[in-house]
Amino acid sequence: MADLPFGDRADFDAADRGFVAALSPAVVRANGSVVWDSDSYGFLARECPDTAHPSLWRQGQLCVKQGLYEVTDGIYQVRGLDLSNMTLIEGDEGVIVIDPLLSVECAAAGLKLYRDQRGDRPVTAVIYTHSHADHFGGVRGVTDGSVPILAPSGFLEHAVSENVYAGTAMNRRATYMYGPALPRSPEGQIGAGLGMTTSTGTISLIPPSKDITHTGQEETLDGVRIVFQLTPGTEAPAEMNFLIPGRRALCMAENATHNQHNILTLRGAVVRDPRVWSRHLTEAIELFADRAEVVFASHHWPTWGNENIVTFLARQRDLYAYLHDQTLRMMNKGMTGTEIAEAMRMPPALEQAWHTHGYYGSVSHNVKAIYQRYLGWFDGNPAHLWEHPPVEQARRYVECMGGREGVLAFARRYLDDGDLRFAASLLNHAVFADEHDGQARSMLAEVYTRLGQGAENGTWRNFYLVGALELTGGVVPADIDTTSPEMIAALTIEQLFDSMSIRVDGPKAWNESLAIDWRLTDLNQRHRTTLSNGALIHQPDPRPRPVDLTLTLTQRQLIGLLTGGSADGIEHDGDMDVLRRLTAVLEDPDPAFAIVTP
């Protein structure tokens, strides 16, 4: 840490470059409640205290800068008014919006800030660079959908699917990752590395009107020619970069930002592929680098100068390739994920570049993700094949260490020696053996606080500090909900039935057997769901055969039924009691499940 180049202020110069105006006060409200407050991070102007890692503190100072910035002639960015950036490209008649933030209210505030400075230009098109909600959720703050909306092929399916299958679990874990319940203070939340945090306003979704389907595709929007590079399977399953040749400006979406990104985000997701990610960065350099004088992305600040751009992109490329290849090399020598994470050393030139540092992703958890991608959860050691679950294991460990007094004494010893990692393991066993043990809980909270405040990674810090918070104060209910009515409306019928299948309480449904045909009049589709052995099977376009119940309804009525509405007004043929028997075995997910306690 001591040899990090704190004297190099180039990032601060870049983050300030082109500053036009700030939002003042930097607070965005929705119906009276605050959905974004950048001013609450004013304390970051101070020197780094000993309750934070200096490298993360520095990243917070950079990310907290907010306002309207000129990127190059006719291209502006609104930064620091949500987790992500909104970019505005001026065309012949108006302005093209790239990535309208996460919330409608923040996007509207960003557009107003732009218009106050640049005139009341109409929005003439929108581009979604990829399928994550912080890049489309605010779209209704900038348009009603009457303009062209471009997105990479597969956008809509991926934009909504994450929220269907594991959405509740991801949202709960996201409250640990971003730490909205933490105080914003030198001891608490100081950012998430990628940006400060997520806004908490209204999430909208307008489906794209045009897909980008291949690399090299060119489109002209409002007189602005744009050349696209499709990059599926990188930071998001549907993502794209693009060049604006007339402005010599390159947009890298979220594929090259000023941090090491996640191969596997800590809230949970399908593991990403760093090999593909690196290859797309190579391709971007080949396709675009010699035609660009500035590169910008939907997080962080731009990089100017052709030579700087090539160096920046090449280091990002090498970063993901190195992590991938070295993990595989060590895997093939028999090392496991935790061992590789401990052994991995990064090349000095990458260590010295701030933008490869793990503020959001980390070497440690990315290496384990790569191991997981190729080999899965099992490290091959039969001792780990059939371990007890946490509570059962905790009871036994506590017993073996002489009961709780023994565990706490050992924990104090490791804590005093500075081995916080093992102290956390011991105290976690104590809490899982007896969740009412107040002393164990407060000691573990102390350990988590110290681990969090020592972390260079923003999301690690938040995870540890929220763990400490919940150990002492109980579960803090989530205020992040990434499912909005428009996102539910964008689900495919298959995704809708899948969302029902994953709510079936298996054992409760063991002895149920029923078949329902669903005729969707507005879509002119037929679907069949069959419940047997606790599994609800969905079949599109089934062969005619007798079923227990046939429902004739619209897509909207189907969504109503699945979200707990009544069956009033739905035409039926057969026994309506069958529908009641089906809904009786559906269980609601728990959005406030325990994490640091059993």
Ligand SMILES: [Zn+2]
């Ligand atoms: Zn993003």
